[in-house]
Amino acid sequence: MVVVIEFDYHIKHHFGKLQKMKSVLSSKFIPIFSLFCLVLLSLPSPSLSAHAKCNSDDKKVLLKIKQDLNNPYHLASWNPDVDCCTWYAMKCDRNTGRVIALTIFSGNISGQIPPAVGDLPYLQNLEFHKLTNLTGQIPSTITKLVRLNFLRLSWTNLSGPVPSFLSQLKNLTFLDLSFNDFTGSIPPSLSELPNLLALHLDRNKLTGNIPESFGKFAGNTPDLYLSHNMLSGTIPRSFGDLNFSSWMDFSRNKLEGDASFLFGKNKTVQFIDLSRNLFQFDISKVEFSENLVYLDLNHNKIFGSLPVGLTQLQLQLFNVSYNRLCGQIPQGGKLQSFDLYSYFHNRCLCGNPLTACK
């Protein structure tokens, strides 16, 4: 049951903006989804046969956390007289009784993240999610959680900087700080996280450039979600050598200059959203990978004519509206399956689905 819910959640999360594209669960996603499922499956379920009792140090820490959160009703099951491995919003390792997951979401909780979370040394999964009254900064005690591989602090009202100390959490595979009030620039040190598969910093108030260091991650190149911020400047050239596994979302920022080097025949990336920025480049000579299924470039300053290579792609979404394109829209492939609103407001684009070229 838990697995099903979490699985569904991840699909929704990745496809939140693409409800109509649910069918795109292509083979490229399966490895990441099954990884999450494996992680979830490997977490013990307290309802199954005998398991170790909750570690007493961990129990003390959890009670401190409850107190620091002003004893919310959401944690009413955190009763000191009961084995803490049966409590709500957390999980123990069934053999050791150590707390390995703390996942608090959608509760009426006010306050700050208790620094005591850093005293749960076996924690692998930490989530504070959909808690609009959770405020303040990310406590530095979090760096003590060396086993942490999943950290989601999202849809809360956290503020302050995205701390550079997060780069100390070397086992992180998933870092999600989206939908908060974080300010300041993206710490370059995040590129030192060697196991990262996805980095969500979208929907904050981040400023400054995309760090140069992101042109070379210590391990895999994680999928990058940076949309809905106030990032500015150009995308580092070194991004041309990167192979994002599936997503690159830089939309709704103030990024400028060339972005043509992000594309290329052999790239694995499937979803690219650069919409609502100030990108300015000639698209005529750009080569696209056949892996690309989602390309949103609307509201930029892109010029030139649309290359014929686009007709070779299995596009599910394509939007080049509000740019400075000219010439005939190539005919064929999926390009005519999109309506005129994918093409309107350009300098002199013409041909189906726009009016015929003169």
Ligand SMILES: *[C@@H]1O[C@H](CO)[C@@H](O)[C@H](O)[C@H]1NC(C)=O
């Ligand atoms: C949240 O809790 C506060 C105080 O405990 C209460 O006043 C408020 O009505 C609660 N809000 C919701 C949505 O339950």
Ligand SMILES: *[C@@H]1O[C@H](CO)[C@@H](O)[C@H](O)[C@H]1NC(C)=O
């Ligand atoms: C947030 O706090 C305010 C003020 O205490 C309260 O009215 C509101 O119900 C809380 N909302 C939630 C979702 O906890």
Ligand SMILES: *[C@@H]1O[C@H](CO)[C@@H](O)[C@H](O)[C@H]1NC(C)=O
């Ligand atoms: C939390 O964020 C929401 C939406 O950004 C805002 O309306 C609300 O006032 C904030 N609440 C607090 C307690 O800061």
Ligand SMILES: *[C@@H]1O[C@H](CO)[C@@H](O)[C@H](O)[C@H]1NC(C)=O
């Ligand atoms: C990091 O994760 C790997 C694989 O999940 C695990 O073998 C290793 O023990 C972890 N490191 C720490 C410090 O927990």
Ligand SMILES: *[C@@H]1O[C@H](CO)[C@@H](O)[C@H](O)[C@H]1NC(C)=O
């Ligand atoms: C990207 O990765 C794929 C599969 O691992 C590989 O075939 C391709 O050559 C790589 N492309 C680039 C530009 O590195």
Ligand SMILES: *[C@@H]1O[C@H](CO)[C@@H](O)[C@H](O)[C@H]1NC(C)=O
């Ligand atoms: C793409 O991959 C093919 C075969 O794997 C290789 O011959 C070609 O040089 C690559 N092109 C680029 C631009 O990396």
Ligand SMILES: *[C@@H]1O[C@H](CO)[C@@H](O)[C@H](O)[C@H]1NC(C)=O
């Ligand atoms: C393309 O972008 C424009 C401008 O934001 C919007 O009006 C239109 O609905 C979009 N079309 C699609 C198919 O996303």
